[in-house]
Every structure is written in C-alpha cells, then in structure tokens.
Amino acid sequence: MDLTTVWFLLIAVLFTGYFILEGFDFGVGILLPALGRDDRERRVLINTIGPVWDGNEVWLITAAGAMFAAFPEWYATLFSGFYLPLLLILIALIFRNVAFEYRHKRPDAAWKARWDTAITVGSAVPAVAWGVILANIVHGVPLSADHEYTGDLLAALHPYTLLGGATFLALFATHGALFLALKTTGDVRERANQLAGRLGMVTFPLTAVFLAWTLDLRQNPAAVALTLLAILALVAGLAANRVRREGWAFTGTTVATGLLVATAFTAIFPDVLPSTTDPAGTLTTTNAAASGYTLGILTWIAAFCTPVVLAYQAWTYWVFRRRIGVANIPTD
Amino acid sequence: MDALDVARWQFGVTTVYHFLFVPLTIGLSVLVAILQTMWLRTGNERYLKLTKFYGKLFLINFAMGIVTGIVQEFQFGMNWSDYSRFVGDIFGAPLAIEALLAFFLESTFLGLWIFGWDRLPKRVHLACIWAAAIGSTVSAYFILAANSWMQNPVGYRINPESGRAELTDFVAVLTNKVALITFPHTIFGCFLVAGSLIVAVAVWHLVRRPDNPDADTYRFAARFGATVTLLATAGVLATGDIQSKIMTEVQPMKMAAAEGLYETESPASFSVLTVGSLDGSRELFALKIPYLLSWLSTGDVNGEVHGINDLQAQYTAQYGPGSYTPIIPVTYWSFRLMIGFGLAAAAIAVWTLWAHRRGRTPTSKWLLRAALVMPVLPLAANCFGWIFTEMGRQPWIVFGEMLTRDGVSRSVSLAEVLTSFTAFTLVYATLAVVEVRLLVRYARHGLPDTDPPEPDPTDHDDEDKPLAFAY
Numbered sequence: 001m002d003l004t005t006v007w008f009l010l011i012a013v014l015f016t017g018y019f020i021l022e023g024f025d026f027g028v029g030i031l032l033p034a035l036g037r038d039d040r041e042r043r044v045l046i047n048t049i050g051p052v053w054d055g056n057e058v059w060l061i062t063a064a065g066a067m068f069a070a071f072p073e074w075y076a077t078l079f080s081g082f083y084l085p086l087l088l089i090l091i092a093l094i095f096r097n098v099a100f101e102y103r104h105k106r107p108d109a110a111w112k113a114r115w116d117t118a119i120t121v122g123s124a125v126p127a128v129a130w131g132v133i134l135a136n137i138v139h140g141v142p143l144s145a146d147h148e149y150t151g152d153l154l155a156a157l158h159p160y161t162l163l164g165g166a167t168f169l170a171l172f173a174t175h176g177a178l179f180l181a182l183k184t185t186g187d188v189r190e191r192a193n194q195l196a197g198r199l200g201m202v203t204f205p206l207t208a209v210f211l212a213w214t215l216d217l218r219q220n221p222a223a224v225a226l227t228l229l230a231i232l233a234l235v236a237g238l239a240a241n242r243v244r245r246e247g248w249a250f251t252g253t254t255v256a257t258g259l260l261v262a263t264a265f266t267a268i269f270p271d272v273l274p275s276t277t278d279p280a281g282t283l284t285t286t287n288a289a290a291s292g293y294t295l296g297i298l299t300w301i302a303a304f305c306t307p308v309v310l311a312y313q314a315w316t317y318w319v320f321r322r323r324i325g326v327a328n329i330p331t332d
Numbered sequence: 333m334d335a336l337d338v339a340r341w342q343f344g345v346t347t348v349y350h351f352l353f354v355p356l357t358i359g360l361s362v363l364v365a366i367l368q369t370m371w372l373r374t375g376n377e378r379y380l381k382l383t384k385f386y387g388k389l390f391l392i393n394f395a396m397g398i399v400t401g402i403v404q405e406f407q408f409g410m411n412w413s414d415y416s417r418f419v420g421d422i423f424g425a426p427l428a429i430e431a432l433l434a435f436f437l438e439s440t441f442l443g444l445w446i447f448g449w450d451r452l453p454k455r456v457h458l459a460c461i462w463a464a465a466i467g468s469t470v471s472a473y474f475i476l477a478a479n480s481w482m483q484n485p486v487g488y489r490i491n492p493e494s495g496r497a498e499l500t501d502f503v504a505v506l507t508n509k510v511a512l513i514t515f516p517h518t519i520f521g522c523f524l525v526a527g528s529l530i531v532a533v534a535v536w537h538l539v540r541r542p543d544n545p546d547a548d549t550y551r552f553a554a555r556f557g558a559t560v561t562l563l564a565t566a567g568v569l570a571t572g573d574i575q576s577k578i579m580t581e582v583q584p585m586k587m588a589a590a591e592g593l594y595e596t597e598s599p600a601s602f603s604v605l606t607v608g609s610l611d612g613s614r615e616l617f618a619l620k621i622p623y624l625l626s627w628l629s630t631g632d633v634n635g636e637v638h639g640i641n642d643l644q645a646q647y648t649a650q651y652g653p654g655s656y657t658p659i660i661p662v663t664y665w666s667f668r669l670m671i672g673f674g675l676a677a678a679a680i681a682v683w684t685l686w687a688h689r690r691g692r693t694p695t696s697k698w699l700l701r702a703a704l705v706m707p708v709l710p711l712a713a714n715c716f717g718w719i720f721t722e723m724g725r726q727p728w729i730v731f732g733e734m735l736t737r738d739g740v741s742r743s744v745s746l747a748e749v750l751t752s753f754t755a756f757t758l759v760y761a762t763l764a765v766v767e768v769r770l771l772v773r774y775a776r777h778g779l780p781d782t783d784p785p786e787p788d789p790t791d792h793d794d795e796d797k798p799l800a801f802a803y
Contacts, residue, residue, distance in 0.1 A: 043802060051444065054442065054443055057398070058435045058436050058440075061402060062428065062435070065431040068405075068416065068420055069420065069425045071420075072417055072420020073417055073420075075416055078409065079408075080409060080413035083410055083748045083752070084748065087410075091756075094399040094403070095759075097398060098396060098399065098766075100395070101394075102770060105392070105774070148742055148743045150743065290420055291499060293498070294498070297499075297502050298425060298429075301433070302432065305432045309436045319452065327796035329798065329802055331798070
C-alpha cells in the first residue's frame with residue numbers, strides 16, 4: 001500500500017475517532033435540557049463527560065493537522081470552500097468549551113442557564129454542520145481546474161447534505177443518550193434509557209436513508225458491505241437498549257457511527273474531494289498529497305505515537321469508569 | 333479594503349488574542365506542578381492550598397487557550413489557502429506532530445488531573461500535571477518551529493512542476509537556528525507572565541489584610557512568583573540578545589526596521605527613542621546609545637549594521653520591483669514596548685522581594701497598585717513581541733519565497749471574511765470580559781480550605797461519596 005493510501009486511511013480513522021468520541025459528548029450536550037430537570041441533574045450529565053471531552057476534541061485538531069500535512073490541497077480547498085459552516089463550528093465550539101469550565105463558577109441561576117444554552121446549541125450546531133460537510137465531501141462540490149471551490153453557500157445545501165446534517169444530529173443524540181444510560185444512576189439513567197429508545201425511532205430511518213443515498217451516489221462494493229454492517233450495528237444497539245444491556249447498546253451506536261463515517265470515506269476513495277463541475281478539479285489521494293518524504297516522516301511518527309495516545313486515552317476511560325448520580329455531586 | 337486586508341487583521345487579532353492565554357497556560361502549568369511536587373515532598377498543606385488556588389486560575393484560563401488555538405489551526409485553510417497549498421508539506425508536519433505528540437498529552441492528562449484528585453494515587457496524580465505541563469511546552473516548540481520556518485525557511489526545495497515548497501530535511505526544520513532561540517525566549521516570556529500573576533494575587537491579599545490567617549502562605553507565594561519573574565527576565569534578556577544577532581543575520585531588514593535605521597552604519601548606535609518623520613529623512617529628537625546596536629546585532633561594538641535603504645535596493649535587485657520594507661513605526665515601537673513592558677515587570681518583582689525582605693510583610697499601597705498592574709505588563713510585552721516579529725517579516729509570509737498577499741484564499745469573498753472577522757472580534761471581546769471577571773472573582777476569593785484528599789483508587793469506597801471535583 002503506498003503512503004498516500006495509508007494517510008487517506010489514517011485521516012479517515014482520525015475523523016471516525018472524532019465523530020465516535022465527540023459524537024457522544026455532543027449528544028450529552030444536546031440532551032442537557034431534555035434530561036437534566038434541575039441543576040444537580042444537569043451537573044450529573046456534564047460530569048459524565050467532564051474528564052474526557054477535551055481529549056475527544058483533540059481528535060479533530062489532529063485530523064485537521066494531519067490533513068494539512070499529508071494532503072495540503074485537500075485541506076486548503078476544503079477549509080476555504082466550507083468557510084461558513086466551519087465558522088459556525090468554531091463559534092459553537094468556543095462557547096461550548098468555555099461553558100463547561102464557566103457554568104459552575106457563579107451561583108446565580110441566570111448565569112448557569114445561559115451557559116447551559118451555550119452547551120446545547122454549541123453541541124447541536126457542530127453535529128449538523130459536520131453532517132452537512134461530510135455529505136458534501138461524498139456528494140462532490142463545484143471545483144475549478146485548479147482545485148478552487150467555485151460554489152456559494154446554497155451549493156452546499158441540497159436535500160442529500162441536509163439529510164446528512166439531520167442524520168448526524170439524531171445519531172449523536174442517540175449515541176449520547178446511550179452513553180448517559182451507561183454512565184449514570186437513578187432517575188437520569190432511566191430517562192436516558194427511555195429517551196434513547198424514542199430517539200432510535202428517528203435515527204434509524206434517517207441513517208438508513210442517508211446510507212442508501214450515499215451508495216446510490218458512489219457505487220462501491222466495500223461501501224455496501226460497511227453500510228450493511230452499520231445498519232446491523234445500529235439495530236443491535238437499539239435492541240440491546242430495549243433489554244437494558246447498556247454496554248452493548250453504547251457499543252452498537254459506537255460501531256454504527258464509526259461505520260457510517262467509514263462508509264463515506266470508502267465511497268469516495270481514491271478521490272478525496274470530487275468535483276461536480278470540472279472533472280479536472282477533482283482532488284484525489286495522489287494529486288492532493290504532500291511529498292513522499294513528508295509522508296514518510298509522518299508515518300514513522302504516527303506509528304510510534306498513536307499506540308501510546310490510544311493507551312493513555314483508554315486509561316482515562318478506565319479511571320473514570322464508575323457511574324455517577326446526583327448523590328455524587330458535591331454541594332457548594 | 334479587500335478580503336486580503338480583512339484576512340490580515342483577522343490573523344493579527346486572533347493570534348494576539350490566542351497568545352494572551354498561551355503564556356499563562358504554559359507558565360502556570362509548570363509552576364502549579366512545582367507547587368504540587370513541593371506539597372508531596374514536604375507534606376506542608378500550604379503548598380496544596382497554593383496548588384489548588386493557582387490551579388483554578390490556570391483552568392479558567394486554559395479553556396480559552398484551547399478554543400482560540402483551534403481557530404488558529406482552521407484559519408490557515410479558511411483564510412490563507414494558497415499559503416497552505418504552498419507550504420503544507422513543511423508547515424503542516426510540525427502542526428500535525430504538535431497535535432499528536434503534545435495536545436493529546438496535555439488535554440488527556442489535564443482531564444485526569446482535574447477530576448482525578450480522589451481517583452488516583454498521589455504520585456500518579458502529580459505525574460498527570462507534569463505530563464500536561466510537558467505537553468503544553470512541547471506544543472510551543474513545534475508551533476515555533478513552524479513559525480520559524482516562515483522567518484527563515486530551511487530544509488526544503490521548490491518543486492518546479494507544482495510550484496510548491498517540499499520538505500527535504502525535517503531535522504533542519506526542527507533545528508532551525510531561529511526556532512532553537514525563539515523557543516527558550518518564548519518560554520521565558522511565559523514564566524514572566526505566570527510569575528507576575530502569582531505575585532499580583534499574593535500581594536493583593538497581603539496588603540489588603542496583613543492579619544490574614546494565610547499571610548505566611550501568601551508571603552511565600554509573592555516571593556516565589558517574584559523569583560520566577562526575575563529568573564525569567566534574565567532568561568528573556570539572554571535569549572533575546574542571541575535572537576537579535578540571529579535575526580540580523582537571517583532577516584537584516586527586520587533589525588533595521590526595529591531600529592528605524594535607514595542608512596547603513598558602522599558602528600551603529602541604539603536608538604532608545606527617536607521622534608522624526610516616518611521616512612527617516614528628518615530627526616526631531618533622538619536619544620541614542622553609541623555602539624550598542626552594533627553590539628546587539630553583530631556581537632562587535634564596531635560591527636556594520638545594514639540600513640533600510642540599502643536593503644530595499646538589494647531586495648529590489650534580487651526579487652524584482654516592489655517594497656520590501658515593513659511598516660517602520662509599527663516595528664520600531666513594538667520592539668521598544670516589548671522590552672520596556674518586560675523590564676517594568678521585572679522592576680516590580682525586585683520591589684516585591686525588597687518589601688518581603690527578612691520576614692517583612694508589605695503594607696505599601698503603591699506596591700499593591702504596581703502589583704495589580706504587573707501581570708498586564710509581560711502580557712503586553714508578549715503581544716508586542718509577536719507583533720514585532722510578524723510585522724517585521726512583512727511583506728513576506730515566507731521570507732524570500734512567498735508574499736503575504738499571494739497566500740490569501742482566492743475563493744473566499746470579502747463578505748465571508750468580514751463576517752468571520754466581525755464574529756470572532758465580538759465573541760473574543762465578550763469572552764475576554766467574562767474571563768477577566770472570573771479570574772478576579774476567584775483571585776479575590778483567596779486560598780481554599782482544603783483537607784488533604786485521600787486517594788482511594790479501589791472500588792470499595794462509598795458509591796454515593798461526592799466527587800472530589802465536579803463541574
């Protein structure tokens with residue numbers, strides 16, 4: 001396998017990891033008003049992701065950095081082309097991240113309510129925007145022969161990409177609800193469990209239609225196999241939730257989210273950003289790639305660092321493996 | 333006004349704003365780690381209180397550092413896509429490695445440190461803050477290596493077919509002499525900020541309430557912070573001296589612009605303050621130290637220092653017609669303000685140590701006022717340092733290879749850049765007010781009452797026990 005393919009795979013893995021991990025912490029944020037009835041309950045929800053959300057977000061920073069280094073043309077075209085969706089994501093993440101740190105820093109209710117809104121909106125907006133962006137990558141965008149994005153904002157919004165946004169929102173909410181059912185005790189756990197079941201009714205059809213449409217756009221046998229597995233994992237996860245097997249239920253949406261993203265990347269390979277206007281504008285793993293020397297160095301560093309990073313991130317989840325409930329929230 | 337102008341302003345504003353949080357994050361993470369180490373070594377609860385107290389101020393600040401950093405990373409692609417295409421090979425690599433090697437370490441172990449007080453054995457918990465501190469320091473090295481490549485490009489060739497810069501020697505990029513000296517200079521600058529913040533808070537509590545039950549602890553903190561500040565000042569001066577010689581060698585125009593030196597001189601005198609016309613044709617008032625500029629630039633009191641006019645002629649011959657001169661008032665004044673603000677902080681640190689000599693507790697309202705201003709001084713020095721080094725490189729985005737105006741995104745409209753510039757400016761301004769208020773609120777609150785936390789990594793404890801730390 002040549003290095004450009006290796007790096008395409010690695011970037012796909014980084015984005016997959018990002019959507020799986022931040023997917024559930026976005027989900028927790030989205031469900032904050034729905035599942036947290038009072039301040040203590042909302043603090044339970046926020047503290048389930050407290051120790052890990054920051055580490056989850058670094059997956060995005062690494063994915064973007066790796067894209068910059070390994071496929072500069074892809075990074076440049078994508079980031080300048082999706083200017084406004086990315087701006088929305090940045091503003092949302094700014095408010096959301098600060099909100100986690102700041103909401104408890106003052107006792108008054110209005111202050112907390114404002115930051116709670118920041119967490120909810122700040123989690124929902126990136127979920128939708130990432131769905132729209134990923135769907136656009138699969139669908140292709142108008143590119144000139146020298147790989148410049150030539151569309152406007154409306155070119156990025158059509159039924160398939162909007163469906164992508166809705167699918168990500170619903171899937172992350174379900175994923176987050178199942179994470180909460182797994183990580184909390186008492187009333188919150190009960191309600192998370194029930195809400196996950198109801199959300200599943202929406203998530204399942206959205207995901208199925210989105211995946212079918214994806215396959216219709218980009219015929220690719222490997223993507224068909226991944227799609228079937230993704231749907232199977234989602235069904236299994238929702239079924240496990242019904243019988244209160246919370247670990248398996250969360251594993252189900254984890255696998256389904258991963259396979260959904262994997263399907264998208266598999267469907268476009270070896271393109272990285274297909275052009276809908278001038279075919280010469282299409283970016284591929286070869287014409288978007290950095291030089292072989294850079295890719296070689298990056299490969300060595302990734303080979304040594306990635307296992308270490310995975311090990312200590314996994315350890316974090318182990319350290320904070322215990323469920324928490326309202327009784328664990330300190331009164332101060 | 334076009335998209336290029338707005339993109340430049342946006343980069344300036346977001347970078348300077350990001351760098352208000354970075355120095356405190358880097359400096360305080362190490363100082364908090366040192367305090368926690370002292371607690372573990374001595375068992376003295378005073379150090380635990382200080383760890384938790386300054387740790388909280390550190391965390392309020394840390395959240396802003398991260399998110400403004402993501403904006404920086406995205407901005408290269410969003411506003412400067414032609415630059416990204418040109419240098420991705422070289423500039424992207426340290427950025428990717430920074431994320432993989434440093435950011436994961438920093439964020440993961442900081443999460444473990446914040447929430448792990450009662451979940452981890454004491455030594456493991458201490459190792460977590462050290463890991464986070466090392467992560468943030470390592471990240472500074474990689475981003476400075478990337479920036480230094482823009483100042484002094486090394487280890488690359490231009491591919492004649494694609495017109496892109498391609499990496500040929502990664503070790504050369506990481507050992508770029510500009511990077512090797514900029515890194516310690518920046519890190520010392522970070523400790524200048526962190527030390528000053530520690531002094532300011534401690535002196536405020538001491539002067540306001542000399543009978544404070546924690547007075548001894550604050551006395552220790554004030555002396556600790558002042559000592560850090562002074563050591564950092566020595567480091568900043570020593571590295572700054574070496575840096576100015578390297579800068580004269582690789583970017584002579586930047587040195588000439590720093591001094592507003594129009595004609596080549598040998599020996600050259602250092603201008604402490606010059607008031608005159610902007611093109612250097614008229615001098616109204618000048619305060620100069622003979623020989624100093626020659627020595628700063630070349631290490632020889634009689635060394636020749638090239639002037640702006642000579643360099644402009646030389647670059648025109650080399651790169652074709654055009655202006656290769658940065659905006660002189662900006663470079664001249666930012667260079668002086670960087671040094672002046674830094675030295676002012678050091679002076680207050682000396683005063684603080686003097687006021688605490690032989691067991692004394694300061695009572696001076698003037699020291700209190702000075703101490704409250706103190707953290708702002710090195711922050712301002714850092715900002716002007718960055719403004720100087722980036723503006724001094726203009727009109728180049730990559731010195732000698734790419735002009736800033738050629739790096740901008742062609743597909744991004746003025747309306748889009750204006751939208752994002754306005755959005756970031758408003759958001760950043762709002763959050764600056766919130767952050768400063770919170771910092772002041774927690775700083776005023778004073779040292780926490782702490783029972784030393786008992787680590788209990790087993791699962792046999794009470795399931796309903798409150799968390800040692802919760803959002």
